Amino acid sequence: MNLHSMLEARAAEGKLLRVALIGAGKFGSMYLSQARRTPGIHLVAVADLDPARAKAALLGVGWPADRLGAQSLDEARRSGGTFLTDDTPAVIASDAVDIVVDATGSPAAGIAHVLACCKHGKHIVMVNVEADALAGPLLAKKAREAGIVYSLAYGDQPALICEMVDWARTAGFEVVAAGKGTKYLPAYHASTPDTVWQHYGLCAEEAQAGGMNAQMFNSFLDGTKSAIEMAAVSNACGLTPAEDGLAFPPCGVDDLARLLKPRADGGLLTHRGQVEVISCLERDGRPVFRDLRWGVYVTFAAGSDYVRRCFKEYGLVTDASGEYSSMYKPFHLIGLELGVSVASIGLRREPTGAATAWRGDVVATAKRALREGELLDGEGGFTVFGKLMPAAASVAGGYLPLGLAHRVRLRSSVAAGQPLRWSDVDVDARSQAVMFRREMEASLS
Known part of the structure; x- marks a missing residue:
């Protein structure tokens, strides 16, 4: 609770946290808008495939043009300005940088960036949850071995869920379920980039x-992004998915304790300690009362008569038994909150969430009947969506991770709704991402 005062102290001492951002898209731009207002931070570099786009993003969120003229990383370090470049490896290798923020969204790029940070001793904030879902447990392990901090990105829902889970456990509560809200109907799994806007009420x-x-927007709608984010939470929090993956039950905030508890106690969960995403829509399309579309939640158990009485005395909403209650946060501010991760890493050497073991995985699942010879187009595309499942089941089934289902060709046909297997596709076995993922799978085989 004192990160801001610690940042102010660093600013007063002239010992700024030197940050490099990789990827100046929407999330990156949101962080840029706040970084210039945060004491103790020096944005040394922004690396993007299109440096002109990066400059436009910086100017668009209010950065003064005279701070963007550095011609090298060393000049940026000396002058307090920012260097714009497309040379990401040079940025990660530079002594001018302490903390790297990966906001690319590319699983393969994310793996490469983390390994480069391990080599050069740079802490990394992984906005790139796609890479974390593909290989986060092994990435976090490599980072620990290298003596750097690997962290999920505060502001994104997984890190906020990790914070709520940590709060509950630190207060002595058993966490029964944790997750987030979204807009979901079963038909959305078949949505494509051609149909996505009608579901958002746009043309x-x-x-x-x-x-x-x-x-990108379709990946939020078709269930893929939810699966990716809940894999990250599962692996970071010691929670596990249901065998059938996410159920997306309709649920408002007043019903969290009633519904997000085990089936044995009248709820919807298959087991205690589960990740689940709740929908803001009833199955007939009606809006859920007091939905949690933009927020996160945790449900927890009292564990004793005394605590159940305290729940009642202090007005907590519980199930009928008084045993289960919940907390929730109605909104998340995405990149606007990312500075919390930067400060936590730079000042305390603490991540805002990171995988501790491999418990959840996201597998590529056919949106429609797929034919031999078709080219897969990955997250949010026309061919596959991501389904969450226990990691052990994914490895035992030989299933293809969603993060590697982009620009690979099918060797066999796959029925609609069926998960794809490694044997169904031609992959480049020599690529860094494939080899790294295979290394992680070997740990469970």
């Missing part, structure tokens, strides 16, 4: 005018 022209990417 394609309106979305294009707003700079909205159809495939």
Whole structure:
């Protein structure tokens, strides 16, 4: 609770946290808008495939143009300015940088960036939850062995859920379930970039005018992003998915304790200690009363008559037995909150969430009947969606991780709704991402 005062002290001493951002898209831009207002922070570099886009993002969120003229990393370090470049390896290797923020969204790039940070001794904030879902447990292990901090990104829902889980356990409560809200109907699993905007109440022209990417927004709708984020939570918090993956039950905040408890006690969970995503829509499309579409939650157990009485005395909403209650946060501010991770890493050497073991995985699942020879197009595309399952079941089934289902060709046909297997696709076995993932799978085989 004193990160801000610690940042102010670092600013007064001139010992700024030197940060480099990789990827100046929406999330990165949101962080940039706040980094310039945060004491104790020096944004040394922004690396992007298009440095002109990075400059436009910085100017668009209020950075003064005269702070963006550094011609090298060393000049940026000396002058207090920011260097714009497309040379990410040089940024990670530079002595001018202490903390790297990966906001690329590319699983393969994320793995490469973490391994480079391990080599060069740089802490890393992993906005790139796609890479974390693909290989986070092994990435976090490599980081610990290298003596650096690997962290989920505060502001994104997984890190906020990790915080709530930690709060509950630190207070002595058993965590029964944790997760987030979203907009979900079963039909959304078949959604494609061509159909996505009708579900958001937009036309394609309106979305294009707003700079909205159809495939990215579709990954939120078709269940893929939820699966990815809950894999990260599962692996970081010691919680496990149900065997059938996410159920997306309709649920408002007043019903969390009633529904997000074990089936044996009248709830919906298959077991205690489960990740689950709740929908803001009833199955007939009606809105859920007091939904949690933008927020996160945790349900927990009292464990004693005394605590049940305390729940009642202090007005907590519980189930009928008084045993189960919940806490929730109604909103998340995405990149606007990312500075909490930067400060936590730089000042305390503590992550805001990181995998501790491999418990949850996201497998590529056919949106429709897929034919031999088709090219898969990955997250949010026309061919597959991501389904959450226990990691042990994924490895035992030989299933293809969602993060590697991009620009690979099918060797066999796959029925709609079926998970794909490694044997169904032609992959480049020599690629760094494939070899790294295979190394992680070997630990469970």
